[in-house]
Amino acid sequence: MIALLLSLALPALAADWRATLQQAVDQAHATAPATVELAATAQVVPTRNGGLRMIDVGAPWGPVLMADRLVHGEEPPPVRQALAAALVARIDAWPEVAVGLVQEEQDPQVLATLLSGLQRLPADLALPELERALADPQAQVRIEAAAVLGRHAAGGQADQALIAALADADPQVRALAARALGRHQVATAFAPLRPLLTDRDSQVRLQALRALARIDDAATRALPERASLEADADPLVARAAAQLRP
Amino acid sequence: MRRLGLLLLSLPLVHLGCRKDEDPGDDATTPALRVGTALGDATSAAPLDWPGLVVVPNLDDDDGDEQADYEQVLAGDDDAATLTVDAPSGFTLQLSGADLRVWHEGQVVAEDGSAAWTGPSGEGLVLLVEAGAYRASGSLTLTDAGDGQQLVLPVTGAPLILNHHLQPSELTMAVNFASTGYNNSAMIEGFEAVLGDSFDRVSGVKYQDPWLQDEVEFATASGPDQLLDVVIDSIRDGQYGPGYGLDDFAEDEFLGDGWAVGTWGRSGMANSQDYFGNLEVSPPVTVGGVSYPFGRIYYGLNGSLTPNAQIRDFLDAQAVQAPFTLDVSWLCVGHVDEFVTTVPAPGSRLGWKLVYTDVDLAWEVLEGMDPDTVLTRFASANSKPWDTVGDMLADKALRSLNEELKVDYLLPNLETLKAELELTEDDIAYIPGLFEEVSYCGGTTAAAFPGMANLIVADAPDGTTTLFVADPFIRTDTEDVASDPMAAAFVAAMPPELDVVFLDDWQVYHLNLGEVHCGSNVVRSPDPDLAWWADARHLLEAP
Structure with missing residues (x-):
């Protein structure tokens, strides 16, 4: 219909x-x-x-x-x-x-x-298009949609689409969706973001860690995964994790 | 290759301290076999320690056939290091070490692993020792035919040393674009007005590629009496792929007598981090008590995208400029020259300052302006969304983006620079700058207004050090840079001894994601008071 x-x-x-x-x-x-x-x-x-x-x-x-x-x-x-x-x-x-x-x-x-x-x-015009783009079969379209949702003032309203994008097959989409959720401090994204701390892609781990800290700094500092990330193979992830020591 | 007779006279030989086992009272056993090098004489009883005979690789192209001279017959005596031999009873000579060979009277007499060569008896025999690689390493073993005593002489190839901003400029260049509606005439004329004949207009008709910084990096290799100018030719290979753009610039314009061209990495396999806007060198520093008299190399990493392994390994192997890395993953182009540089600062603690982009300072400048100020250059562009200062101030996404960049990237990179260069706050000049996200670049950024850190340092004919800087155009009257508060904030942060010239790089550079530095390049002279074999000896491992 x-x-x-x-x-x-x-x-x-x-x-x-x-x-x-x-x-x-x-x-x-x-x-x-x-x-x-x-x-x-x-x-x-x-x-x-x-x-x-x-x-x-x-x-x-x-x-x-x-x-x-x-x-x-x-x-x-x-x-x-x-x-x-x-x-x-x-x-x-x-x-x-x-x-x-x-x-x-x-x-x-x-x-x-x-x-x-x-x-x-305005959100009523932009968000439906961006949410649709976030489900596009082409990765480059999903990547740009996640990036734009991260900088649109009302991008946090697309929380469900962004949380779904955390499971995207493309690591750039996952990283940018995580960044958008962090920028908009979407509290309900804390739990879905947490598994991305062990993502195989280091940019995803980095953006997930930063997003979690933006949503709930104290809770992120206390996560056991954060301590593990201090020894991450990617020095940027390791440094970000070290900066979040309790 | 250039022969530097005067350089030898100015060498700080007192630093060398490299003669060992010398006993001035042992006249009765003075060996007959003696060799002479630019750094001193040696006998079996008093040999020369590292570096021994210093050799600059013979990689220039004296005969202009686009082949390195080392691949061919030795063309001139300035292509090799001179070794004199006094051997009244005759001698044999053996060479060990790759990429080295010894010439006598136009013939190769020794290579790595070749049979011993029997030299004639006599005094003042001249041998030429030639190297085919930077940091080639080996030794010559000379055996006296009379008493059988052996003299072992180390042979050390010069490292390749990249230039930094404290070295005097010889020639500054940019590609000239002169077509109607798309030209960089203002920038070209701005350079020429100050630099005169020491500026070169590179033909835009021929090359059609403005990114001169990205294509080549200038460097030198030197010995006590030799100097080789070197162009490191990026695997970028021109803007449109191999054979196009600036791909052949290094070979066309520089390869020849005294100039070598070298490439590290595979053609056609470049990512943006392989471009040389992403390869810079600090002026001299001391870090943790270790002196780096030729400065330190830095380049950016973008996650798994890095300069190719061959060039990284090569730069590491040169040792004297100990490379370190910054995070450029937040930038669309992804080059270190987009947010940091260095300028001379006579009289300061280091003699130079780190110039670093500060987003808070940019907001401070904007907030101090009348929000109704029309940004004429921006307002007349369909590619920028701000007509006035108020539009920029009201752009919440721009503000939050720059706050995030500051916390996540600019401050951590600054901490890296402070640690790797052992800088204090007094060593840093903060300049205003903002970044915006660029469409179709995965959420990464470029300068929101012309980036002033992306500057050129060059010397005017009267010796005045001049900074050529992108005009930020944060004002209404585009012709009057003196009325620009953003430009004024830049000037206020610079050492007063420097002249600052703002250049209009808007159309050809800024809107295409680069600025003044990206579109130009500078050939520099090495510091005549420095000799790597003495001043950087502690950074080079003796074999």
Whole structure:
């Protein structure tokens, strides 16, 4: 029933956000033709970490023009990812566009990039998308969803999805879910986080330890696993554990 | 290779104390066989202790055929260490030790394990001893054909020593991008205005890769009368893979007479921690009573991602700069130069300061500003979410992120630096900086505004040490850096003897996750008052 309702609701939302985007694009054409021209031909340049970035064409119209190119262009995936990266910082001015783009995106790399744009959206718009992304079959999407939930002001409301993500097959997802739960001090996550202190991945152990300490410092200091972690093979884990001595 | 005749004259030979068994009253038994090295003469009765004959590896390329000279015929006498032999009755010579060989009159006469070579009788015979590797180690055994006495002379290859910020700069360089809408003209012109001819515009048309710091690291290997400049060529291999970007920069621009290029690690197997923005060197320190006159190397680890094992092992094996590590797992690019550096500080306890990013100081500066201050450069960018100072101050996620980074990474890394470099609070200059999470980078971070720790130290022609620093643009008038409180806080933290020049690195560097240091590089001269075989003897194990 829920799936049926969603399938009925999504086209209406899609039509709405596309109309909003078109309105913004029309406004850009009317008021900032130079920016429009620049956005249409903007170069893609490599970043220092090996990614691609679209040259910054400027706020406020840059994000909608990039969104328009993302929707209408038939560009290769790396360029589409660069377009997505160029719009996420300010797409919160057009929240329905941000949600629409996330809902319709099929490429996992582009989708992962677009998720960052949800960081500044209200909880009622952002959290359902992020929770859905946390169950995505692609690890890179789940990783970004867990990261964004960690920095969204209301990310703690997605506690159940984050706790479920502690059992994710991907260690980066587990680590980022642990970090998010710690940042939001989700008290109910203390027990599910504890087994991660013996996770095979050292980043998971580290983030779990820090999350536990943020949720309940005294209880974490008293855990027997904490003492064991002082001898962890990863010096960062060992140091963090030593800093939490009772 | 450069021949350093003057260096020999300035050597602190008094430090060597390496002649053993010398008995000045034993004239009646003075052996006839005598050898002469740059560090002194030796006989069987008074041999030279370690290092004996110091040899700089012959890895430059005098004939320009892109092959190290050691792989070919010895090209010149400055490619090898000179050994003179006085042997009135003649002698035989045997060499032990890998990556070493002895030349006489254009012929190899001894290699590791080769049969003894019979030398002619006479005085002042010149042998050339050549090395093919850093820290090559061996010995020469000379036997007098007359009385049968043996003289054993250690042979010690020079270690490779990386440069630090107290060494004088010879040449500073950056890749020049001049296309419309995407150029670094302001940064290039800023460098040139101060450095003049000691700045080199590297062709952006040819290389199309701005990350000059990541591709190469400059170093030297020296002996009493030899100097080899070395480019360590990263396995990064250019921005777009082998054959592209700056991949061939070291070979194209430096390999030749006096310059060697070396690579440690497998091409095509690099991770970001293999890039040389993640390989830095402190100036000289004493730690736990142990002096490191050439400073100490530090690089970052990102969990299981580290610089490759070959380069780590190689740097460890050089010994004189005892590497230590920092945690860079919280950074998207993951390089140590994103949050820490060193600057000269004449008159201070160490003669230098550690420059360290302090997020609290950044908030303090922002809180002291009018929240309505428009951040013009940020407001005109679609990639930054803040139009005003108030927007940054109101960004709770940004504030909590930076508090977390401070507690989890910046302070622990600072403790590591304090311990490994034995620093006090007075040795540290704190500068403002903030970090933001970067999209599609697994929750890791980069500088939220241009990172000022990512700076270049270079000497202007008049000798003034100048810091070239990323302009933070925390102000309204983008042309007036003097009105920028964040820039002012940086200047206030620096030693007053230094000039500070702010460079606009926004478009080509900052927005691509790097800053001024990432996009430039510096060739430096070794300190003429230091000799590793004397000043770092305690760090090198004699064979």
